[in-house]
Amino acid sequence: MKTLDEFVELFAEQFDETDASEIQASTVFHNLDEWSSLIGLSLIAMVDEEFDVALKGDDVKNSVTVEDLYKRVISKL
Amino acid sequence: MYNPFSLEGKTILVTGASSGIGRATAIECSKLGASVVITGRNEERLNETFKSLEGDGHLQIVADLTKQDDIDRLVSQIDRLDGLVNNAGVGRNKPVGFIKMEDLDYVYQANVFSGILLTKALLKKKKINRGGSIVFTSSISSRLNSPGIAMYASSKAAITSYMRSCAVELGDKQIRSNAVLPGMVETKLITRGDYTEEDMNRDKELYALKRYGKPHEIAYAIIYLLSDASSWVTGTSLVVDGGRLLK
Numbered sequence: 001m002k003t004l005d006e007f008v009e010l011f012a013e014q015f016d017e018t019d020a021s022e023i024q025a026s027t028v029f030h031n032l033d034e035w036s037s038l039i040g041l042s043l044i045a046m047v048d049e050e051f052d053v054a055l056k057g058d059d060v061k062n063s064v065t066v067e068d069l070y071k072r073v074i075s076k077l
Numbered sequence: 078m079y080n081p082f083s084l085e086g087k088t089i090l091v092t093g094a095s096s097g098i099g100r101a102t103a104i105e106c107s108k109l110g111a112s113v114v115i116t117g118r119n120e121e122r123l124n125e126t127f128k129s130l131e132g133d134g135h136l137q138i139v140a141d142l143t144k145q146d147d148i149d150r151l152v153s154q155i156d157r158l159d160g161l162v163n164n165a166g167v168g169r170n171k172p173v174g175f176i177k178m179e180d181l182d183y184v185y186q187a188n189v190f191s192g193i194l195l196t197k198a199l200l201k202k203k204k205i206n207r208g209g210s211i212v213f214t215s216s217i218s219s220r221l222n223s224p225g226i227a228m229y230a231s232s233k234a235a236i237t238s239y240m241r242s243c244a245v246e247l248g249d250k251q252i253r254s255n256a257v258l259p260g261m262v263e264t265k266l267i268t269r270g271d272y273t274e275e276d277m278n279r280d281k282e283l284y285a286l287k288r289y290g291k292p293h294e295i296a297y298a299i300i301y302l303l304s305d306a307s308s309w310v311t312g313t314s315l316v317v318d319g320g321r322l323l324k
Contacts, residue, residue, distance in 0.1 A: 037276065038172060038224035045175035057273040 001077070002050065007070045010050055014042040025067040047073055081306040085110035088158050089303060092142060092195065093165030095122035097264030098214055100129075101292035102162055102299050107131045109300060114158075116140045116151055117165070142191035152198045159206050160303040161199060163192035163236070164214040168266045170225035180228060188232035193239055205252055212302045213240045213256040214295070217318045220258070233258075237314055244312030253311040255302045260318030262290040285320025 002010075004025055011029075012020040018034045029035060044055045053076045063069035089106050093099035095117030103115045107130040114136045117123040127137040138154055140147040142165055167187040169180055192213060199205050218226050219234035236256070243254035261267055261280065267289075272280075281288055298317045301307055316322060 036224075041170060041225040042172045042175065045171045049175065057271055057276060061273045061275065 001074075004067060004070050007073070008066055010046055011043065011066050011069070014039050014046060023066060025065065025070070027066050028064055029066055029069075030064070043069070051077065053077060080109075082300060082304045083110055084160070084300065084304055087160055087303070088112045088114065088156070089160035089162065090114040090116070090155060090158050090199075091162040091164060092116050092192075093214075094126050094137075095119045096126075097266065098259065098262060098292045098295045098299075099162070099164040100126045102164065102296040104129050104131070105293060105296040105300055106160075106303070107135060109304075111160070111303075112136075114138065114155055116142070142195055143186040145194065148191070148195050148198050151195070152202055152204065155199070155204055157206050158199065158204055159209050161196065161205060161209070161211045162214070162299055162303070163196065163211065164299075165191060166214060166232075166266075168229045168271075170271050171228065172225055173227050176228060184228040184232050185235075188229070189235045189239070192236055196243065200247075205250075207251045208308075209252045210303045210307070211240075211243055211247075211252065211254040212299050213237065213254075214299070215240070215256040215258045215314065217258045217260050217316060217322055220316075220322060240314075241312050248311060253302075253307070255307070255310060255312065256314045257295060257298045257302065258314050258316045258318065259290060259295045259298075260284065260321040262292060262295055264292060283321055283324050284318070285323050288319060290317065290319055 008025055012023040015034050018032055040060045047053050047055050051073050053073050059072045084106055089111045091099050091103040094103045094115035103113050103126055107113050112134040113130055115126055116138045118141050120139045123137055123139055138151050140151045142148055169184050171180055213236050215237045216233040218230040219237050240254050240256045295317055298315050
């Protein structure tokens with residue numbers, strides 16, 4: 001199983017303009033300037049590939065921090 | 078009673094009839110007097126549609142049209158058709174950077190290959206009557222774009238283009254071929270959770286009529302194309318989208 005640190009790294013990979021250092025477990029990701037619905041979709045697709053977990057749009061919407069989303073992924077494993 | 082849209086005396090096959098637009102189309106066709114053959118993958122849900130059909134002489138055949146054996150079995154159980162609604166379809170959202178062969182296979186098998194191969198099988202066995210009508214359920218996504226819909230949109234563009242080839246090649250037999258291009262319609266395809274309610278409410282603002290469509294509103298367009306009211310209409314794409322393409 002992937003650790004939180006590994007998840008944070010995969011999470012950061014979905015961004016182009018945002019430096020990886022700006023994304024941590026505690027980051028409130030919806031507030032990032034680069035945040036968009038496409039990045040939301042990319043996260044869902046990344047989680048599908050890396051964890052074989054099918055997230056719903058609401059899982060992303062209702063997560064506040066990166067760690068919140070990680071917890072949702074883990075709970076669906 | 079005068080009704081140029083009547084389907085009295087016609088036999089019509091509707092694929093993907095176990096839910097959504099296919100179910101509504103099958104039911105409305107039966108109400109307009111057609112004998113309907115319905116097919117779908119899910120036996121229980123197909124039977125629910127079957128029980129909702131009005132009148133007699135209908136047929137339900139469970140089949141997975143991504144399998145050639147099922148197409149052959151379906152075709153062998155059909156006598157003659159006046160209408161074919163190639164409606165069965167699936168959706169899968171992925172950004173272009175994540176598309177895998179397995180995803181393409183899933184979307185294209187259902188949305189493109191099955192319709193092409195079913196049409197071929199019916200034509201080869203000469204089961205579509207002279208004066209018949211083929212209707213494809215396409216999508217306005219083949220004409221506009223939003224993130225994530227690459228596979229779905231391109232599959233619908235493919236089937237729309239195939240529809241035009243059918244129109245050209247089958248014209249001599251007086252068989253017509255057309256497509257309906259719906260905007261977002263309230264079916265399982267969009268309510269299964271890919272989109273949040275907030276996303277959908279924002280999206281609805283892009284529609285001149287400020288709402289998504291209902292399955293029967295698409296069924297009526299399909300019925301126009303099946304009926305003799307459209308006897309000089311072939312190769313066309315009929316947009317039914319609440320004004321979404323105006324944006």
